[in-house]
Structures are given as structure tokens and as C-alpha cells.
Amino acid sequence: MAAIPVQNYTLVITGAPYSSQAPQTALLFAEAAITAGHTVDRVFLYGDGVHLASALVTPPSDESHWPALWAKFLTDNAIPGIACIASALRRGLVNESEQKRYALPASNLLDPFTIAGLGEWVEGTMTSSRVIYFHGGG
Amino acid sequence: MAAIPVQNYTLVITGAPYSSQAPQTALLFAEAAITAGHTVDRVFLYGDGVHLASALVTPPSDESHWPALWAKFLTDNAIPGIACIASALRRGLVNESEQKRYALPASNLLDPFTIAGLGEWVEGTMTSSRVIYFHGGG
Amino acid sequence: MSKSTLIVIDQPPYGAWAGREALDMAFSLAAFDQRVSLLFMGAGVNWLRKSQETSEIEQKSVEKNLSAAPVFGVEKLYADAAACDQYSLFPESMIAGVVITESSSELIRQHSHTAFAG
Amino acid sequence: MSKSTLIVIDQPPYGAWAGREALDMAFSLAAFDQRVSLLFMGAGVNWLRKSQETSEIEQKSVEKNLSAAPVFGVEKLYADAAACDQYSLFPESMIAGVVITESSSELIRQHSHTAFAG
């Protein structure tokens, strides 16, 4: 069997947790990729996927806490998790700087996620060897 | 032409703003219902529909602000707008009391929306003469 | 027609949450002593398959929730016959207590109120 | 195969936001001088119809956004031929500059990277 080339992945998640299976499939995929010796360049949250970066998600105690599980994985592996700013603002996900800029009553971005523009996704497509999308199932 | 019987509507919104058209169709419907002399008993947000009650939604300035438009309509017409608590907690929508109970860093519920259980929907089905659902379009 | 609700689930389990939340609607009606039944149609009939083992996708099995439906007062679980054929879902591969219906359209008319999973 | 991206929109306009956000992806690639084209297939071809008047649904017209695509550096707008037939979308009812493709499958293969609207 031929050796499997080592890849550097950009993962894009467009489905929300507790609406779609996308964040959970993406996490199990990302863990398997790291275990196999590949690297994950970045995880980009787009569209409804930005809800994964909410600090206020509170599932029932017998359901998986996907934002917390993702936050731990990103921290443990020093992988940037970036929510698209345009998607995030439309859907009510903001950090402290957006809170100030738009005079909002609170911020709700979960650490270590950050908020940035689509340029982060473009850069991912240019620098990584594989881009995989995890969409909502519909 | 026969006279149209006056109805008391419960509206249920299950599609999120900026993901589906459900909140905007529901608002234009609700305004037309009030104009025609009907009443709206309550508006119940369920599933992804709870995102309509977020105080942090910040659309671009040239796009309609559906949470703000809905909040104004509810206030002007003294109609209760209720987000389902189970849907809301899973999706990161919480009021101050849930913030305290779960030791969360912030709350993000937009006034005059409230958070309550599915019993509010059940009561709507029992007391109103018409229940209309506004789902995501898929 | 006495007041009764039909909750319709036409989306498969696990890929989305709308079905779970529709099930909660049915349980909630039953908890308030309202008449309610469930109809599974389209890809939604896959909720009814036996032997769902969900630990590897880290979700709760919907099979357990569904088997509790009669206990909580949900009157009937219906499955659309054509959809069962489409997904090779035969009586022996189905959880207990499901009623197969040849006409979902008639069933909807027999209930005063119908709500689809979002 | 030189690096190039095909953004695919197969959902109709206005009922969902995924298509708008896919368009933003195309504009963003173009802004960074990356090669990008758009493919409309399935119900997504309805993005391409002329005379969209959206003031009564209080959304911005996607027609205007799309007609700006060449200006922003998006290389081509493709429409799937079979989908245009399905939705009675004829050349005279379509915005200018759209290339009809008989094989969306071949088109996907001609691009090194494909991204669907979510």
C-alpha cells in the first residue's frame, strides 16, 4: 500500500450545532486527521456555522457540548478557529470590540475563537493542501 | 362576498433570520392580520426561530433588522413574543436569569421577547382559533 | 372533529435537530393532556428503524425517546407506507407499535391541527 | 490544472441566505486576485432571472449583486442547461453575460477547488 501523503487541512463549517451534524462530523474528522499525522491549518466558521463559537450555548447535561468540545480541541492543538465577521454580525455573534463599535449590550464569543474576514478563508485555500467543507444536512 | 370571521392567531416561527425568510414573511403576515382586524394571541419562536430574539444581531446598514422590526411590532401591539427555553439554551440565547443559573458570561435576549417552555405553545394551540407555522425554506 | 394534533416528521434522524424538537412538541401536548399522534413520512420513516447505535456519533439515540412515546401519552405512531417501501423498512426492522398508513393525506385531515418538524 | 475555484449555488434566492454568502466568497476570492467562477444549478438558476423587484419582501435584489460580478473580477457566470429548462429560464429572460453549460460535472472537474453554498 502506497504511503499516504501528509496534508495540511483547512476545514470550513457552515452548519450550526444543534441544527445540523456538521460541527460534530468536522470534529471527529479533525481529531482523526491529527492522529494520522496531518495538520489542520485553520477552522473557518461561515454562515450558520458561526453559532459554534457562541459562549452562551447551554445544551442539556446529557447532550454533547459542541462549542466546548471544539474550543478544547482548538486550544489543545493550537489551531486557529475563526468565525467570519459578516456571518457573525448578522447572526448575533460578537466579540468585545464589535460590542463597543456597535454599542451592543454584551459580547458572546467563546475563547479561543476569533472573528475575522473572508480573507482568512481565502488564505486557507491558498496555503493548505486540502479544503474540506462541512455543510448542514438539509 | 361573505364576511370574514375575526380570528385570533398564534404564530410559530421556526426559521432563523438571515438564514431563512420565515421571520420576514411572518411579520408581513402579522401586520396584515392586525390591519384586517384580527388579533395575534402570541408569537412563539421554536428551533432555529429563537435567533430572532437575539439582542446582538447587527446586520449591514442596508439590510432590514428583523429582530428590531419584530420587537417594535410586538411592543406596539402588546403581543407576547416567547422563545422556547429548550431551543434557546441549545442555541446560545439566554436571559439574565438563565445567565445566573448556568453561570454564563452574558445574556443576549432582546426586549420585549421572553423565554418560556413549550407550554406556551400548547396554550396557544388551545386558546387561539388559528395556528400558523413559518418554517425555514430549505 | 375533536381537537387533536398530528406532528409530522419527514426529516431523517441525527442529521438535523428539527425532528427531535418536533418530538418534544408531541410530548409537551401529551403532558398537557392534549390528544396528539406522530406521523413519519418521507425520509422521516428512518426514525423507526430498530438497533440504532449512536455512541460513535455522540448523540442520544432517538429510538429510546420514541419507544417512550406511548408511556408519555402520545396516542399513535404512524408511518407512511410508500416511504417505508422507499427505505426498505419492513415490519421486522421497525420498532414496536407503529401503524402503517396508506394515505398520509387522509390522516392529516383526521386531525384538527398539523405541525411539521421545522 | 491551474488553481481556480468554482462556487456553486443550487438554492433559489431570497428563501435562504446561503447563496448570498456564497456570492460573498466569490467576491472575496476575486478581491485577493484569485481565479473564481460561479455555477448556478438546480433551483439556483433562478438567481439569473431578469426583473427581480424585491422591495415588497424588504430584501436587496440579488440581481444587482450578480451584475457586479464581472466588475469585481469574477471570471464567468455559468448556468446548468437542464436546470434552466426545468425552470423555463430562456436566454431572453436571463441577465446578461451568463454562459450555459451542458455538463456541470465537467465544469467542476475543470476547477481545482469547488465550494457549494452551505
Added chain:
Amino acid sequence: MTHIHVLHILNKAPSHPRSVECLSALMPGDTLLLIENAVLAVASLNEYRAGIPVFALAPDVIARGLGECSENTTLVDFAAMVDLTAQAQQIISW
């Protein structure tokens, strides 16, 4: 207005599985109201069951550039949509 037994409100595009389910559930005495993405049916090659009145929400039709294609469909505004829901005995939101 005529008596409406069941009013079916459909908001899904013709290719969506629930649209297919809705069209096959229509029976004589029913009325179909197309809103949002479902108004694309006026441009697509669907056949309706004969004798079912079909309405389409005008703001959605016009937004999609379909004002000229709606031959067998009556366009209604939100006020008329409200009237339809007030008159129907039963309403199903697909």
C-alpha cells in the same frame, strides 16, 4: 369567496421533498397557497391536480422576476393571504 376545507401553505422550492409530499396530498376542496421559494413552481414544469385553486404570494413572485409567468395561479397580497387563513377550516404549513 368559496368555502375552503384545507388550506395548504407551501414555502419550499419545487425540488424540495416536502414540496413533492404537499402536492401529492392535495384533494378536491383543498386550496394551495405558494409563498417564498415555492412560488418558483409557477416557472417550473409541475402539474397540479385538476380542480385545486392555486394562489401565490405576489411579493414573493415579483421578487423572483416571475410576475409574467403565473397563468394558472392567482396572485394575492398579504391581506388576501390573511383572508385565506381566516376562511379555511384547516391550515397546513408545509
Added chain:
Amino acid sequence: MTHIHVLHILNKAPSHPRSVECLSALMPGDTLLLIENAVLAVASLNEYRAGIPVFALAPDVIARGLGECSENTTLVDFAAMVDLTAQAQQIISW
């Protein structure tokens, strides 16, 4: 492992329009990987284009009670899914 030209990752149920689009886009040399709701294809009455290897993600198959029905489909775990994506020249997430 054999060479993979295009790996198609499908996560939509068989009745979803994008599933139909995906299946009709398959060509010789391609590989199909079914995940999430798409694994229901192993129970439904679909026909695949001959000569296309079809894989299905085992955790999704087992969750849906379909472990016994997957005759023409090879079950893979997440590690094997990663291998498929690492070996494919081009990947399309439908």
C-alpha cells in the same frame, strides 16, 4: 489503495436535490463517500453508476441502524475517511 481522481463527499439524504445532483455528476475514476444523512442511500432504492467505489461512514451507518444493509458499500471509520481525503486529487463536499 487505488488512485482517486475526484472524491465526492455527500451528506444529504437521498431525497435532497443535492443528492440527486451529486449522483448524476459521478464519472469513472471518481469515488463516493456517504456521510451523515446520505448513508440512508444504503437502504433506499438508488442505483449508482457502475464502477464507482462507494464508501459510507460507519459511525453514521450504525447510528441509523443500517449496519446490516450495506452490500455494495464499504464501511469506513474516520481514520479511513481522512485517508481518502489525503489521497484524492480533488474533493467536493456536496
